[in-house]
Amino acid sequence: MIEIPAGFAQGTIERQGEQGQEWVASLPSVVDELLDRWNCEIAEQVGHGGVGIIVPVRSADGASAVLKVSFPHPGNAHEPDAFAAWRGRGAVLLLERDDARFAMLLEQAGEGTLAELDDVDEAVAVAGRLVRRLAVRAPAGLPRLRDRAEGWQEDLRKDAARLARPLPRRVVQAAAATLRELGCDQPDTLVHGDLHFGNVLRAEREPWLAIDPKGYVGDPAYDAITLLRSRFEDLLAADDLEAAVLRRLAIFADAAEIDRERVQRWAQARAVMAAHWGREHGDPAWLIRLTDGLAELLT
Structure with a gap:
């Protein structure tokens, strides 16, 4: 055994x-x-x-x-x-x-993940190209993200009212608008749901292969936030955080062949949701501050 x-x-x-x-x-x-x-x-x-x-x-x-x-x-x-x-x-x-x-x-895939690439821009581009390849029509029976959009909006409203140190109102309102306008109108496309750098492995059959999907159905832009929350240290080391964040999102959007504005809006909304979740579940203070910063600069 x-x-x-x-x-x-x-x-x-x-x-x-x-x-x-x-x-x-x-x-x-x-x-x-x-x-x-x-x-x-x-x-x-x-x-x-x-x-x-x-x-x-x-x-x-x-x-x-x-x-x-x-x-x-x-x-x-x-x-x-x-x-x-x-x-x-x-x-x-x-x-x-x-x-x-x-x-x-x-x-069995090979050794190594996207997290180990020295070139973060290339890692983001690889993830974007994978998102494009994984965006197939979803089979029946998988959880639809559009079915969760109204609940997410209600959670944003409640969390903003009860959690300590809330985000600025305009930031939360922008996230709510995205969930209202984009959240309920999503394609029947298979979405990985957790495509951070560690969930992409080197391989032989193809250069890179994804693991550990959630199996959601919705907008491929949904996965953009995970690439901002991967290798945070590279963003923190940038001279201009906003420019570095927008560059990373643009590389992802172009590689995935998704509209840049849609990617940015989903990333902002999910950053707000993550900031609220972090307050509720005891994320480290540095992570909450950084997630708050992402939410604000993407607004």
């Missing part, structure tokens, strides 16, 4: 309580069952992400793959649906799935 990484087990139990403890305890037998069913054997040490374990495996024909088992949560439910829709186009291939166990057998 596999050994569950101690830090992952502890973090899961702290977040999920008794349910997390029971799930962690079940993982070794679940992995053994899946390895047997999919005719694989463990090839390397077990790793993990934030919500799941990653088991490098080798199939009976000698091919390398990855077994991923995630904590059962609605936010993880549509990951295999996204991979199935892409069929390896810009993302790792889905080889097998067990939805009841939140488990997948996936193509």
Whole structure:
């Protein structure tokens, strides 16, 4: 049986309580069952992400793959649906799935991520080109972002009234206008939902492949904010923060073939939402300040 990484087990139990403890305890037998069913054997040490374990495996024909088992949560439910829709186009291939166990057998990508590129502009451009390739027509049954737009607007209004150190009113109003005007009118396009630099891996079949999608349906511009929140240190080191932010968004928009204004408006709205979320959930003060700054300069 596999050994569950101690830090992952502890973090899961702290977040999920008794349910997390029971799930962690079940993982070794679940992995053994899946390895047997999919005719694989463990090839390397077990790793993990934030919500799941990653088991490098080798199939009976000698091919390398990855077994991923995630904590059962609605936010993880549509990951295999996204991979199935892409069929390896810009993302790792889905080889097998067990939805009841939140488990997948996936193509193994290479070593390294976009976060390791020295040229941040190139990293942003790569992410933009991936967004363009991943923007396929979404299958039925995936969560539509347009269905959440009215709730987001209501949350903005309530949060602005009750949270400490609120953002300027004009900043919140601009975000609300974007959600009202763009949020309810979105295409039926598959959206990754969390395309930060760490979720894009080097590969051989294609130069770069996406992992860990949320499987949303909506506007591809929705993902722009994650590229501003990746490699924050590069933005902070810039002589002109506003120019650096706008440059990064422009590179992304052009590579993804999305209207620049639409990208900027979505980034501003999501920065406001992130700033409110950070206040509510105890983000570090420096991160709240930076997210506030992004929200204001994009207004």
